[in-house]
Amino acid sequence: MSFRIMWSNQTFPPTLIMSSITLRVEFGGGLELLFSNIKQHKLTLPSIVPSNNGTKLNGEVLSGGETKPADVEYLMHHLRDNLLQERPELFMEDNTVRPGILVLINDTDWELEGEGEYALKDNDEVVFISTLHGG
Amino acid sequence: MAPKICALCQNAKAILKRPKTGQQICKDCFFYVFETEVHNTINEAKLFSRGDRVAIGASGGKDSTVLAYVLKTLNERYDYGLNLFLLSIDEGITGYRDDSLETVKRNQQQYSMPLKILSYDELYGWTMDRIVSQIGKKNNCTFCGVFRRQALDRGAALLNVDHIVTGHNADDIAETVLMNIMRGDIARLGRCTSIVTQGEDTIKRSKPFKYAYEKEIVMYAYFKKLDYFSTECIYSPDAYRGHARTFLKDLEAARPSAIIDIIHSGEAFEIREEIRANQKAQQTCTRCGYMSSNDLCKACTLLEGLERGMAASGITDRARKKLDAEGPAPDNIRTIPFFQPPSGHPLVAVETTA
16 A cells, blocks of 8 residues: 555545555466566556556656546556566557457456456456467 | 346356357356357267267367367267377477477376377477478478378377367468468368368368357366466467468457458358369379378478478479489488378377376
């Protein structure tokens, strides 16, 4: 948990909020090879994030810019910018996962959960599985 | 977002959106419809007869692992009366195939199926590691593909099976349709959508997952927690197929039915009689007895090039002429043992589960 001053369009005027969520993230089907060959990760995200998915503001005051609740789209950017070790083009393309990567949110196909717009909750589990590796 | 209810049982929470139909279904209904559709494919194409000995071409990857599991399940549920075997080809790729074969060996235990592993080294005297060290990474997929096809048939003959099933799925077949169109390969375009292929004296081959989407195969493996291996081959993957695949995945993202639609298009092509008449008749290889459209089969041609240190002779006409100019193949080169189609008795004792 971290305490942070946040200026957002949802919490105006700026308030002191408890502002992080903890997630479990898993990679499979060979995708883990892009993430140091580690399948399971636990990570913490701020609960309110920049609407443009910028991930370089961690720990700083968000001022002025538009914000949104942390969603799966933001999670993908966070993973790409902070955890991914190589070949980002094999993970993301045009602000979403590369076609052929399956995503499950709490063991449900993300296509039933609003895909990138799904607003993450504390303790959610998100699984990314590549279907692109040889069979 | 409120949980969605299964469109089939109207009871449990939906966990999957089916790419083929757009239906939202729960886990149990998914298992049931996936398995039942494969069963219907098998029935409609009359793939099996009671008592058949069937080898599953097993790489340890997702498709063949799910195929082995589903065939075992259906064989028990519907009493097909099949004897199922796992047949794996060891291409000799350190760090790739040796790891995936460990997965197949676990599958052998998990599914209680006899396993036969046949290696390029024992059949051809060359591992892919050694081939790549001689020819480099360019064109090595040609060697691997030609050698694997023949190795599967020979492994099947050793097991004395009637039939080889492979894990080719709907996505693979749609990709192949696209590739054959882009290459103008009319002969292959005509046969690549067939669920069964069988030459006169070759072993029957079929693709029970012809209509199964890759997404559903991977989801099935995930929800069943099946043990499979997923690493890209360390030698550059088939680049042309890679482009077809990326294109197909982009199409699928825009319209999921694209995959099944392309298969239907492939099935609907008709080859004109005069085109078909120009295609070469099948014969048997004069050196190894395997089916061939020339005097020498492709594997013997490639092997001779490797043995004589002129590997490109199996790839380009120019290099072939150079090889021919050096005279006939010497007697002392390695050749492939003569092919014996199944005779009624297994030629090898297969390893069974402990």
